[in-house]
Amino acid sequence: MQDVINSGFHYCYKSFHLSVFLVSAVSNFAIGSFQSKKDASSACTQAIEQLSVAKLDSASTEEQRKRFLAGLDQAFHVYDSTDFECSSSSVLANRRLEYARTLKKDGRFDDALEQLDRLQRESLLTAAKKKYSADVSMHVESSIEFEKGFVLACNGRIDEAIDAQSRSFELASTLFAKPGNTDITEHDVQARMLEIVKLFKWKGGDFAADADDMLREILPTHPQQWPIAHYNDNLAAVAQPWIEDDGARLDEEWAKGVAAIRQWLQEHHDALGAEYTTLLRNGHVDPQQECIHDPRRATWRQHSVSFNISRKAQSGCSTDAFKTTPVVCELLAWITAARDTVSDTAATSASCDNPTSEKDPSVGATPNTHTFPSKNAGKVAVLRVGYSAVSGDAHIRPHTGPTNEQLKLHYGVSIPVLPASPACRWELTVAGQPRAWAERATLLFDDSFEHAVASTCPAPSDHAPERVVLQLVLRHPHLP
Numbered sequence: 254m255q256d257v258i259n260s261g262f263h264y265c266y267k268s269f270h271l272s273v274f275l276v277s278a279v280s281n282f283a284i285g286s287f288q289s290k291k292d293a294s295s296a297c298t299q300a301i302e303q304l305s306v307a308k309l310d311s312a313s314t315e316e317q318r319k320r321f322l323a324g325l326d327q328a329f330h331v332y333d334s335t336d337f338e339c340s341s342s343s344v345l346a347n348r349r350l351e352y353a354r355t356l357k358k359d360g361r362f363d364d365a366l367e368q369l370d371r372l373q374r375e376s377l378l379t380a381a382k383k384k385y386s387a388d389v390s391m392h393v394e395s396s397i398e399f400e401k402g403f404v405l406a407c408n409g410r411i412d413e414a415i416d417a418q419s420r421s422f423e424l425a426s427t428l429f430a431k432p433g434n435t436d437i438t439e440h441d442v443q444a445r446m447l448e449i450v451k452l453f454k455w456k457g458g459d460f461a462a463d464a465d466d467m468l469r470e471i472l473p474t475h476p477q478q479w480p481i482a483h484y485n486d487n488l489a490a491v492a493q494p495w496i497e498d499d500g501a502r503l504d505e506e507w508a509k510g511v512a513a514i515r516q517w518l519q520e521h522h523d524a525l526g527a528e529y530t531t532l533l534r535n536g537h538v539d540p541q542q543e544c545i546h547d548p549r550r551a552t553w554r555q556h557s558v559s560f561n562i563s564r565k566a567q568s569g570c571s572t573d574a575f576k577t578t579p580v581v582c583e584l585l586a587w588i589t590a591a592r593d594t595v596s597d598t599a600a601t602s603a604s605c606d607n608p609t610s611e612k613d614p615s616v617g618a619t620p621n622t623h624t625f626p627s628k629n630a631g632k633v634a635v636l637r638v639g640y641s642a643v644s645g646d647a648h649i650r651p652h653t654g655p656t657n658e659q660l661k662l663h664y665g666v667s668i669p670v671l672p673a674s675p676a677c678r679w680e681l682t683v684a685g686q687p688r689a690w691a692e693r694a695t696l697l698f699d700d701s702f703e704h705a706v707a708s709t710c711p712a713p714s715d716h717a718p719e720r721v722v723l724q725l726v727l728r729h730p731h732l733p
Contacts, residue, residue, distance in 0.1 A: 346376060353400065358542050362408035366401060373397045388428055392436045395424035395445075402448060407544035411456055418448045446471070447479055454651045454703075477684040480701035482655040491731055494684035494704075496660060496697040500730065507730040510632035511662065515695045517587065517630070518664045518723065521580055522693055525666050528580045529640050529721055532556050537577055538642065546649040546706075553649065557639035560585055581638055581723070591631030634728035640666070643679065644719040648707055654700035658732055661700045662725040668692040669718035679708050679720045690722060 349372045356365035376393045379385075398421035405414035422445040429437045446467065453464035468476040474489050491503060499508040499515070518525065532538050541553040558581050559571040569589065570582035636659060643649070654661070668679065668690045678689045681696060683704040688696055698704065 346372060346379075349375075350400070353404070357404050357407060362404055365404045369397055369401050369404065388431065388434070388436065391424050391428045395421045395428065395437070398424070399445060399448070402452075403544070406452060406455075409547075411452055415449065415452045415456070418445060418452060421445050422449060443471075444481065447481055450479065451650075451652060475702070477703045478657065478699075478701050479653050479703065480656045481653055483658070484656070484701070485658050485732075488657050488729060488731055492657065492699065492702075494686055494699055494702040495688065496699065500660070500697060504632075504730040506629070507632050509629040511695075511697065511727075513591075513630040514584075514588070514633060514662070514725070515664070517584060518695070519693050521584070522666070524580045525664075525723060526721075528578060529556075529642070529666055532577065532640065533642075535577075538640065541641075543652075545652045546643075552642075552644045554642045555639055557637065558582070558585075560638070585635060585638065588630045588633065588635060591628050592634075593631070632730075635725050636728055637724075637726040639724055640721060641724050642719045642721045643706065643708075649705055651703050651705045653703055657699065657701035658729050659700070660727045660729055661698055662727055663690065663696045663698075663722040664725075665690045665692040665694050665721075666723055667719065667721040669720065679706065681706055690720060 349368055353365045353368040353372065356362075356368060373394065376397070377390055380390045380393065398417045402414045402418035402421060405411075405417055422442065425437050425442050425445055428434055429439065429442050450464045450467055453460040453467075465476065468479060472479055475492055477494070478484075478492060493502075496503065499511040501508040529538075538554045538556045541555050546553045556578070558578050559574045560582070561569055561571070570578070570585060575582045641663075663681070670678075680687045680689050681698070681704060682688075683698045683700075684702040690696060
């Protein structure tokens, strides 16, 4: 596994993103016993046709997601009620995998595992029927065990998740070592190893110590920096967990831009708080889907703002985002105007004028943005932005971000302090170094380093206050 880091990580687990389209015909399928093989074949074919067109977009509403899931429930029930194959295996396999991932996101972990088990059996049967090589079967089994590991981890079954990821790693390693292999890359093997590392850290004790030993072996420069998808070794020399002084050690001009953004956020603090409250009241804050927190100890919710981005910077909010998050959209427009070297007056106009969109009237007016110069902010490229809220006895397990080509800026929108417990605080620990969030203050860090969240507060009540931050994902200033 030597030199894996120098070539970067290739594999990244992603949920599917498709366009919304549901066919109402699924509701007419007859589920149960069939009068004849012809009837069964007809119903099965209709089910497969439904599976071929039923699609979901990442921006779909909760109601659309529920309809999509109900459609797949019904279609797969019909298909699985027959005793013969009535469709190409590739269509079935792709849809069943999407179905399992959707079930996982819906919290139906046992159902997701059942679908992955079916997918595993069907794939291996297809490989046997078509006389595929043993290598193909190994690849399929490794990939499905990899998926199972995620589902089991989400369900809190850490030991079983470790077993699944270990099987996936063993199969992938064996296949990778075979002469002429073209299916599994070194990066795929590395990704499976890192999943085991993460689970070992979650388990704690001797397992966590073993994980640290593994990381020291494969990541000698920064053993606590293990992004799950891509590592740019050109940034190794400037890597640091916490970015102090707004990043002045990285780039002084860029740091001035970060400082300008922080000042803007402070100027708009009350408007940001009101915006989050409106999002929460209107049901636009969704449960976090990464499965890296303990839901028995805390609630973790988020709202991501949709805007168009180029390779280097933001270029504007979507129409829906401007309606629901006008304050954040004003920030993005202000940064964009600064980047394009527009004057402060023009920047204010650009952020407020949107002839095709209307704000959600419940959000209220946002203050103007001409109270201080904005040109420095244009040096900062924002890749993603959104609200993140944690309540209860917060505990987000050790994890890393996808790449070291980004940095994260957290701004404290609402950081409650309990008078009865002055020591109560929410802590973010990056590479073993803890910091506490504070209202109206920022934390800047490299999330490719291992990080976790913990609360020092007493046992939460049903009315425990939320810790709310606005999170901006920034492009690393040392990228060309």
